[in-house]
Amino acid sequence: MVASYGQLNEWMERLAAHLVPEGIPLIGGRILGYLLVCEPDERTAAELSEELEASTGSVSTNLKLLVNTGLVQRTTRRGRQAAQYRLDAAAWADLVRRRLDAIAETRELTAFGLRLLSGDPQRALRLRTVDEFYGWFSGQVPDLWQHRPAPPR
Amino acid sequence: MVASYGQLNEWMERLAAHLVPEGIPLIGGRILGYLLVCEPDERTAAELSEELEASTGSVSTNLKLLVNTGLVQRTTRRGRQAAQYRLDAAAWADLVRRRLDAIAETRELTAFGLRLLSGDPQRALRLRTVDEFYGWFSGQVPDLWQHRPAPPR
DNA sequence: CTATGATTTCAGTGCAGGTCGAAATCGATC
């Protein structure tokens, strides 16, 4: 079954909305959705601006963001003044990994707080519970990634 | 070694700043930090407003948020018109769990998109890669939690 | 070197969210 444009557009919009709380602006999410399913798999900034009905400025800003996070690759070819942007599907794992690392980082804070309270074990009880949880979690993240099936090249 | 007030205040501020990108407003983070280490472990909204130098309105709003997410428990006692707020250290794990679930939910979107492209396997290649990653990840989350050491009561 | 088309920069606009503080509401005591 071949999807209608309307269905795909609606899907892209849902994806973009889902990514907003993850820190990716709406237009950035639209770009990702589009690059995820467009054929062929490369587009110039101008094309994206046209097809997503977004200003060239926004597309430029968001492409820079996406390239920085590694989700999109920018390639230039001699003889073409326009750069081509292509989605790097394997980079989504890194995105998630960074998110987990950010959560695990809380451990540093709880551990530091515990040190400040080292003279008062009773008072440190609540913080100790939280610290133990983050200690466990931050230990799990690397293991989790180690057993991850290799992404396709 | 007993921490000075200044050190603890600084630590609370760092914690609050760390929680902002996680979706917890600054004052909410300050409340969490304070309730994490204060002695005794309960405070009224008025006390929090006083000690954190935040308006009563902000404290009210943020306490409601924290109670909703389960991080703080509100208890009332007959004979006391002021409600007491206490931190629930065990609830931090739920907070993280919800975060992981939100990430894992992306799978729903990738799977749905793949269905839309089911007539065009070539075009679905990138999306398939992403979907496979989220498929793996969303499967890992429940396992991870299952092996979690029991939190103290 | 000039022209053309693409990209980036940047000032301006709009919007959403956080905070404040005053007023209204609530709960308990007398």
Next chain:
DNA sequence: GATCGATTTCGACCTGCACTGAAATCATAG
């Protein structure tokens, strides 16, 4: 039921962010 303190509600303000569109910049082609 009146009072007193605590809490919530609500409008106002402020800040930061996303987006736009025009101008400046850049890269290639002629």
